[in-house]
Amino acid sequence: MKRVFAAAVLAAASAAALASPISTTVDFSNGQQGWDAGPPFDGNQGVWIDASLGNGAPALHTVNPETFGVHWxxxxxxxxxxxxxxxASVTLGIDVLANSIVYLGREVHRRLVVELRDYDDPYQDMPYTSVWYDLGEIGADKGGWQHLSVTIGDTAAAALPAGWGGYGNTVDEPSLPPGRSFADVLASVDEISFTTFVPGYFYGWTAYDIAVDNIAISADAEVPEPGSLAMLAGGLGVLAWARRRRTSGRHALERRT
Known part of the structure; x- marks a missing residue:
């Protein structure tokens, strides 16, 4: 009986664990942790971990005096x-410090997007299929560190949610290619990029001095597999049966006494 009860508790606990939130934050205190932003700093341009700019920790600092855009x-x-x-839902976030963004000798703003890319079976001669979201403007006049984020409220949505765009079609306007949906791109994310390269837009040579920190992902709850739901139901059923058995046994003992 004790073994049955323990197995039921384990089954219920395992299924309940599927609902536990999972989060990861890269604060660059342990290196770049797989994040790429270009070649190392050479004294004039490049990328390095800068302890002096951290937003509570070191930051990843990018300087490029002449480029079309930057990415992480x-x-x-x-x-x-x-x-x-x-x-069921996923939240992505990043902290950004734009020290300077200069175009034609004056400070400007640039849009920052987060793009989720799937390199499997791209449409015709396109490099990949992606979905992307405009997180907002960044610029030196924003008053220091900016926190930008987006929550994907329904990862199973077929249509692009409000504010999201697609990429991978051969038409002029960025869009998802035929036969692709928001959900199936999310099901196979090979790369994530926070970038000033907004699909469908082109910028001239620009000088960037930007730091990023606290790149984060939080998954609110895993979607249970049918087998996990069955395990949860079975575990709860055994717990209910065990409780009824203990109650009926106690009542029988009371009648005998």
Whole structure:
């Protein structure tokens, strides 16, 4: 009886664990942790971990005096890639410090987007299929560190949610290719990129001095597999049966006494 009860508790606990939130934050105190932003700093341009700019920890600092845009991407940090559809909802966030963004001799703003890319079976000659979200403007006049984030409230949605765009079609306007949906791109994320390269837009040569910190992902709850739901139901059923058995046994003992 004790073994049955213990197995039921374990089954219920295992299924309940599927609802536990999972979160990862990269604060660059342990290196770049798979995040790439370009070549190392050479004294004039490049990327390095800067302890003087950290937002509570070191930050990843990018300086490039002449480029079309900048990015912070990973294909190797397993917490940020894979099947987003395994969770009911996902939140992505980043802290940004724009020290300077100069175009034609004056400070300007740039948009920062987060793009989730799937490199499997791209449409025709496109490099990948992606979904992306405009997190907002960054600029030196924003008053220091900015926290930008987005929550994907329904990872199973077929249509693009409000504010989201698609990429991978061969038409002029960025869009998802035929046969692809928001959910199936999320189910196979090979790369995530926070970038000023907004799909469909082109900028001229720009000088960037930007730091990023606290790149984060939080998955609110995993979507239970049918077998897990059955395990939970079975575990709860055994617990209820065990409770009734103990109660009936106690009542029988009371009648005998």
């Amino acid at each position: 991407s990973t294909t190797g940090n397993q917490a940020f890639i894979g099947n987003y559809g395994a969770s």
